[in-house]
Amino acid sequence: MSSPISRRSLLRGAAALAGAGALAGCSSGTSGSGASGSKAKTTITYWDWYASQASWVDNEIKLFQQAHPDIAVKKTTQVSDKYADLVSLAYRSNNPPDILMVPKSPQLSQQVSQDWLMPVDKWATKSWQSSFPENSFVEGVDVFGGKLYTAPFAAPAPSLQLYIHHGVFKDAGLTNDDGSVKLPKTWDDVTQAADAIASKSGGKVAPFGFGNSTNTTLAWWLDLFVRGAGSPGGAAVGGIDGMDYRVGQWKFGSDRNYLDVINLLMEWKSKNWFYPNSMSISDEQARAFFERGRFGMTVGGVWNQPEWTQHKFTDYSLVTLPSPSEAPKALFYGPPGGRFVAVSSKTSHADEAWAWFDWLYSPDAGKRWVEQGQGLSVYAKNNDPKSVTFAPFSQYVAMSGAAVVGPQPAIRNPKVSAVQLPAVKPDINDVLAGIYTGQLKDPQGALTELEGKMNQALGDAIKKAPGVSAKDFAFADWDLTKAYTTKPGA
Structure with a gap:
């Protein structure tokens, strides 16, 4: 959900700043020390963009150094929306960290072809890989040319949720016989709850609210509700992973569920059920307003919880x-395979970097990740709601079954990683904003036009990728209620 990165002019100026000190000055970081205060023999540099997750990382560094007193980890946490550019600058300056979170851009295949990353097959033996779930290591995803570069850390997760404010619901009489809040499960339940909030508050509390100043959060509403109706294409997901893999195309206009959800949202808007400034406030402001009870329901992800806590x-x-x-x-x-950290090809401390890599991917580190309320682990045994003491995050962990591995064209044909899909404008965020504000009077026409442009862009991109066809993206046998685990060659 991070914002796109376009910092080229900034980087041209930053390039004049030489060395690691200049880069570290753009970030916040901590340095580990050896056990019992002794100086470690080797210090490895590690970069990530984890801010709210920093406590987990810092604790893992402490535990790692207790187990490896001869290795110190010097952590630098970069600003998330500058991370990819700073990594690129570090490589151009020939001064990258020893181990780093894999940036979201350029594509991982390009990072490999540009010799940024070191294959870890020397250490990641078949025995090591066997502890991961099936389809964790996939050519074109985390394996390139038969060599492994990174690995999945988190399990596919329910990326969006509808958040319910207990106080607002109780004030509206939305409770069960035992006094607990009556949580909505269906579209009708949500509508009835909204009606009760509006009626009981006399219009002083909005049933719904969001912050769309960055032009992204309306798509979260569409994405969340359209999936429940049976549409697998995530409206809030960018790139190829947002398409409907049953047919290998986008179906914004031809799948009636999209229009149905938009009509539902517009019906709610016509009743003045949305917080009036939702289009102009930020997501951060919306979180604060929800916390204060200005509206009863909002859509977001688990990233909401740390700030509220x-x-x-x-x-x-x-x-x-x-x-x-x-x-x-x-x-x-979520796709099979995955990424988290990788070892830099430029490191002079490959064995020590691998030790930290191995530690981060251990089941015990993953268990602590869940217990500390950071997310779901790639190891299913770690995702036990009973191990989480914080009730809202325990609810999130209990939702793990709502997310599974989906189809991935790279399993069928690794060459699809070469497909470079250009940005299409106006995108789904622009279309939704236009409909919501009344600038677009024909929602069906706008969705159909967007579908055509997206599919045309895909067709053009496929033509430029040798050995790739449109059939590589279609999985007609996909059961939307189950994981898709077709093995290579199937």
Whole structure:
């Protein structure tokens, strides 16, 4: 969900700053020390963009150094929206860290072809790989040319949830017989809850709210509700992973669920159920307003929780995939394979960097990741809601079954990693903003036009990728309620 990176002019100026000191000055970081205060024999540099997750990283560094007193980890946490550019600058300056979180751009295949990363097959033996779930290591995803460069750390997760403010719901009488909050599960439940909030508050509390100043959060609403109706293409997901893999195309206009959800949102808007300034405030402001009870429901992700916890706000619950009927007809999908950290090809301390790599990917580190409320682990045994003491995050962990591995064209044909899909404008965020504000009077026409442009862009990109065809993106046998685990060659 991070914002796009376009900092070229900044980087031209930054390039004049030589050495690691200049780069570190753009970031916040901590340095580890050896056990018992002794000086370690080797110090490895490590970069990430984890801010709210820093406590987990720092604890892992402490535990790692206790187990490896001859290795110190010097951590630098870069600003997330500058991270990719700073990594690129570090490589151009021939001064990258020894081990780093894999940046989101350029594509991982390009990072490999540019010799940024070191294959870890020397250490990541078949025995090491066997502890991971099936389809964790996939050519074209985290394996390139038969060599392994990174690995999945987190399991596919329900990336969006509907957050429920307990106080607002209780004030509206939305409670069960035992006094607990009555959580909505279906579209009708959400509508009825909104009606009760608007009626009981006399219009003083909005049923819904969001912050769309960055032109992204409206797509979260569409994405969350359309999945429950049975559409696998995530409207809030960029790039190829946002398409409907049943047909290998986008279906914004031809899949009726998209229009149905938009009509539902516009019906709610016509009743003045959305916080009036939702289009102009930021997501951060919307989180603060939800915390204060200015509206009863909002859509977001688990990233909401750390800030609310800091403010000692815990009076909320979360649900996911509200559907027209009781059971969701589609889920959240993540690709097989994955990425987290990688060893730099430029490191002079490969063995020590691998030791830190191995530690981060250990089941124990993953268990602590879940227990500290950071996310889901790639190891299913770690995702036990009972191990989490914080109730809202325990609810999130309990939703792990709402996210599974989905189809991945790279398994069928690794050459699809060469498909470079250009940005299409106006995109789904622009279309939704236009519909919501009334600038676009024909929602169906706008969705159909967007679908055509997206599919045309894909077709043009496929033509430029040797050995790739449109058939590589279609999985007609996909059951939307199950994981898709076709093995290579199937």
